[in-house]
Amino acid sequence: xxxxxxxxxxxxxxxxxxASLNCTYSDRGSQSFFWYRQYSGKSPELIMFIYxxxxxxxxxxxxxxxxxxxxxxxxxxxxxxxxxATYLCAVNMRxxxxxxxxAGTILRxxx
Amino acid sequence: xxxxTQTPRYLIKTRGQQVTLSCSPISGHRSxxxxxxxxxxxxxxxxxxxxxxxxxxxxxxxxFSGRQxxxxxxxxxxxxxxxxxxxxxxxxxxxxRWKYGYTFGSGTRLTVV
Numbered sequence: 001x002x003x004x005x006x007x008x009x010x011x012x013x014x015x016x017x018x019a020s021l022n023c024t025y026s027d028r029g030s031q032s033f034f035w036y037r038q039y040s041g042k043s044p045e046l047i048m049f050i051y052x053x054x055x056x057x058x059x060x061x062x063x064x065x066x067x068x069x070x071x072x073x074x075x076x077x078x079x080x081x082x083x084x085a086t087y088l089c090a091v092n093m094r095x096x097x098x099x100x101x102x103a104g105t106i107l108r109x110x111x
Numbered sequence: 112x113x114x115x116t117q118t119p120r121y122l123i124k125t126r127g128q129q130v131t132l133s134c135s136p137i138s139g140h141r142s143x144x145x146x147x148x149x150x151x152x153x154x155x156x157x158x159x160x161x162x163x164x165x166x167x168x169x170x171x172x173x174x175f176s177g178r179q180x181x182x183x184x185x186x187x188x189x190x191x192x193x194x195x196x197x198x199x200x201x202x203x204x205x206x207x208r209w210k211y212g213y214t215f216g217s218g219t220r221l222t223v224v
Contacts, residue, residue, distance in 0.1 A: 034212040043201055043215040044154070051210075088154065092209050097167050099144065099208055101154040 001026050004091050006102035015111045019076040023089030023102055026070070033065060034090040035074045038104065044088055048074060079109045113138065115216035117202050123222045129190040132219045136183050136204030143185040144213060145177060148199040157200075159208075160185055192223045 005024045013019045021035075032051050036044035050056045050063040050072070062075040072091075076083055086104040093100050116135040124130050136143050145157040156169035160179035177187040183204075189196055199220050203213035 032209050032212070036212075043218050046212050046214065049210075049212055090212065092212075098156050098159065098169070099213060100156065101146075103153040 002102075003027065003093060003100045004089055004102040006087075006089050006105050008103055008105060010106040010108050012108045012110060013079050015079060015081060015109055017079050017109075019079045019083065019107055019109070021074040021076075021087050021089075021105050021107065023072045023074075023091075024070055025072070025089075025091045025093075025100075027091070027093045027095045028067075028070060029094030030070075030091045031094065032092040033063070033072045034092075034099075035061075035063060035072075036088040036090060036101075038086045038088060040085075044101075076107075079107075081109050081111045083107060084109050115202055115204050115214055117200075117216035117219050119219060120217065121220045121222075123224060124192050125224055126192055126194060128192050129188060130192060130221060131186055131188045132200055132202075132221075134185045134187075134202030134204075134216060136185070136202075137214060140204035140206050140214075141183055142205045142208050143179055143183060144203050144205075144208075145185070145187050146201045146203065147171075148201055148218070149197075154201070157187065189221075194223050197221060197223045 035048040038044045048063040060077045064073045088104045089102040144159040158168045159166045179185045199218045201218045202216045
């Protein structure tokens with residue numbers, strides 16, 4: 001089992017729709033969770049972080065965390081073509097004391 | 112506030128050579144980590160340094176090494192380069208990775224021929 005798993009996609013959504021990106025992790029002791037966006041040819045950029053169960057909203061982005069199910073998700077409302085990128089889930093693993101990234105989900109927003 | 116600076120941006124080396132990559136973290140950040148990114152493997156953790164000490168290391172061979180200086184600047188070295196070492200090497204820094212995650216540099220694109 002991979003430490004952090006994401007569906008590689010691509011996930012295609014029409015402009016204006018909600019994009020839902022999912023991530024599961026293996027270490028139950030993990031305590032902080034991050035979503036990064038990476039455009040082609042660029043480095044990852046932090047867009048959201050979440051520590052507690054429930055939802056955290058920031059503009060068009062909502063991060064959701066369910067520690068019991070070891071599941072993190074990112075919702076992007078009113079998706080725009082500029083949101084087209086690879087979205088990386090990252091988990092601070094208590095086991096091994098390191099920040100581990102998933103392989104990323106490619107999102108394509110079609111206008 | 113300046114971001115994370117990595118040099119050089121691009122590098123072409125021959126198999127068997129060695130290479131040193133440099134990273135200057137954001138001012139005040141004492142935690143520096145290095146990642147290797149390839150299309151097939153994604154972002155793979157290499158090592159993390161904090162206050163000149165290596166805190167942990169990923170599953171890479173001993174040919175990969177690093178260090179951190181007293182000003183928090185970091186270098187990583189790869190000896191006896193192999194074709195499979197061709198990748199984007201990303202440096203990231205943080206004041207507290209557990210709370211704030213990392214800020215990444217632009218990376219060094221290494222090509223081994």
